[in-house]
Amino acid sequence: MTPEDFRQAGHDLIDWIADYRSNLEQRPVRAQVDPGDIRRSFPTTAPETPQPPEQLLAELEHRVLPGLTLAQHPMHYGWFPANASLASVLGDIASSGLGTLGISWESCPALTEVEEVVCDWMRQLTGLSDSWEGCIQDTASTSCLTSLLLARERASDYAQNHGGLQATDKPLVVYTTAEAHSSVVKAALLAGFGSDNLRMVAMDPEKRSMQSESLAQMVAADIAAGCIPAAVIASVGSTGVTAFDPVAEIAEIAARHDIWLHVDAAMAGSAMLLPECRYLWEGVEAADSIAWNPHKWMGTILDCSLMYVRDVQHLVRVMSTNPSYLRSSVDDEVKQYRDWGIPLGRRFRALKLWYHLGIDGIESIRERLRRDLDNARWFAELVANAENWQVLATVELQTVCIRHQPPGLGGEALDRHTLAWVNAINQSGAAFMSPSILNERWMVRVSVGVEATTRAHIEKLWALIQQQVEESTF
């Protein structure tokens, strides 16, 4: 494809994207397809002859579009807000257009240095001190795994350079809670600790936050039993009910026993752009690593997870590779982001954050976040004041956990009722919410925060829910 062909097809594609984003609200939120529908709409072998870009665009419209669940739809209240703000989309397009190769500073100095710049801007915007240095990972899952590898190597005095985890004398132990994101357990298992060495610390039964006394007791018991406490993962805004572990208290225990503290603020990191929310991660300065995702509520297009560490030398010692074919004469003076994570090759992700901050501006982003907080509180009040409705967790940010509980309905019958009404709405395409289990019973998470979601959409959602519940209540 020549640059001139690309120019023409690119303009068509931009128009198509602008139209698509303008007309989102007319489409169903959840893809109205069955498993296999999209796959079967494609030929089973690759096209043998070239197709004109117009044909690809037509296929994008007719084959792909029906298979999208629309994360930017104003009636999308599922999982977490994934706004893919158009300013950040533009930066992502710039990244694609530049086609850079990020494998060393020399392979693309700008890729490295703009990432340094925007990570530092984001550090300041979330109120972190300058003792932190950051990079962009794909997701909080990867940031968490990377942090646990750093914890593992610190606790084992760099066992990777000897017999590895298999030669450690005493078992290394990891602490978190049952409320932590599934990626925390996954990271601990992939890092090789083993589930026997993963401790689920007791939680406050209401807030579902980690009980620091329980952590202290578990750590003491493990030490007495000859284990080495290696890492604790604190959730700052859990996925389930937006629980906040007490970071300051946990940090104190971690410091006392030289335990690596990783703060997983994947979702709630966006709230730290608001000074009035920062009390929610008080004590974070004493952590060893922090990760949060601008690609969630803040609205930068996925994939964009910020990871910060304080001990860069340790990070690089664990993650570094330095083969001859990647060396250059300036290596001592530059940052090599390949030594900050698992992949060697990296996209120019900093551009989407730069564009997002540059075009939208931090103040308008903050305004929107505050609007979402208001909307969520307003919705929670509506629900709490309605007959037979419950708000199941404190609405700390923009997620509201709700359940409709008709008199006399409990146990599995209540679960069937909950899943019936939420699935009916989800499958209709009128709105989308995430059913989720809390204390062994299904509830519904309403995650407010799509850029296009206004107060009127919340009203519409509440009307829809009430109508559906009426219909499905026997």
Add this chain to the structure above:
Amino acid sequence: MTPEDFRQAGHDLIDWIADYRSNLEQRPVRAQVDPGDIRRSFPTTAPETPQPPEQLLAELEHRVLPGLTLAQHPMHYGWFPANASLASVLGDIASSGLGTLGISWESCPALTEVEEVVCDWMRQLTGLSDSWEGCIQDTASTSCLTSLLLARERASDYAQNHGGLQATDKPLVVYTTAEAHSSVVKAALLAGFGSDNLRMVAMDPEKRSMQSESLAQMVAADIAAGCIPAAVIASVGSTGVTAFDPVAEIAEIAARHDIWLHVDAAMAGSAMLLPECRYLWEGVEAADSIAWNPHKWMGTILDCSLMYVRDVQHLVRVMSTNPSYLRSSVDDEVKQYRDWGIPLGRRFRALKLWYHLGIDGIESIRERLRRDLDNARWFAELVANAENWQVLATVELQTVCIRHQPPGLGGEALDRHTLAWVNAINQSGAAFMSPSILNERWMVRVSVGVEATTRAHIEKLWALIQQQVEESTF
């Protein structure tokens, strides 16, 4: 940013990208900046007020562009070809525009199913049997780490569900060669095996391919010593000299001892699109996992690494997470790619492969690969026939390893000479090649395969090299 603002700014950006790609050849290949130049050109704090998109575009031109080393420049012969073909760029832009959220089938059925489709197309196009199922990872580094985790858990009977790697009775051992990519050692260390349990198998001194007899002996010795051989990584087209390990012979040994065989064909996988090259990975059907990067020579924009496995059930058992908030009623009927790798959230990467195959067409891709093979052989002959020049490794594909050796020059003086001429050319911006160490002496890798590189560019390179060598020879 509204869709209409996006439309206007998007058109401007597309024009800018088309111009940028048209005029690449007029720019220096290697960025002409010093460490810190780009960083210092940015403000130290985030912009407080929004900037118009035109300003961002102007800054992209004046601040970012000088910091790019141009991987698509016809005189770029460094590392590996990273073509970012414009057809695939278009697909990548579509992915950005759709702003999809890939965390489960339900979150975007098309993202999952188009990935299934293109991975299967690519399987067929590289001559693999239908016993393989694939997915797209970011890089071969991540594919290799994932494969080693699969190996670790198979050899330890799912130790992750018990005491982890720290509770295994007998050390698990990993085998590769010193010629393997740096990411293989990194993956083995990150997976927790420890460097003591990483064996460097002897190589054919000429071809630098793994000696299977040496592997067999090492495996036998390890078993006798009470170790468990867990994984062997075979390089199919190494980064250094494009060495090919004998996959069939290795597979036989691996099968005999139930060792996981991962085939790392990151670079040479592209060659498997050519039936006449497939003898180079003969035996691959007996491997357990394969990874190769369309984002290398084939020319799909980074990041795009294909990983194939045969035992999907095992893969999912090791990598799966299934929290309640990600479940849906169709989970039994669909593929959940979150269980195929480390990150939970995934971009819609299949679009760039689909667009690449669709618009360029497989036949034109194959033609270009064959042209590059011809160009590389032609260049190698030029060098081999020139006085005081050596081609240091068989030119199996498109990488030519060369050294200028004036009479009487050896040892460190020869290294100084090699680095002097290659760095002079690289720093001039006229062409770019990768200095690399072979048998403890510096040589120069000339990696042919940029889409824009014609025979005339190779002639120009050779003239440039000869001139530079003359100037720097005392």
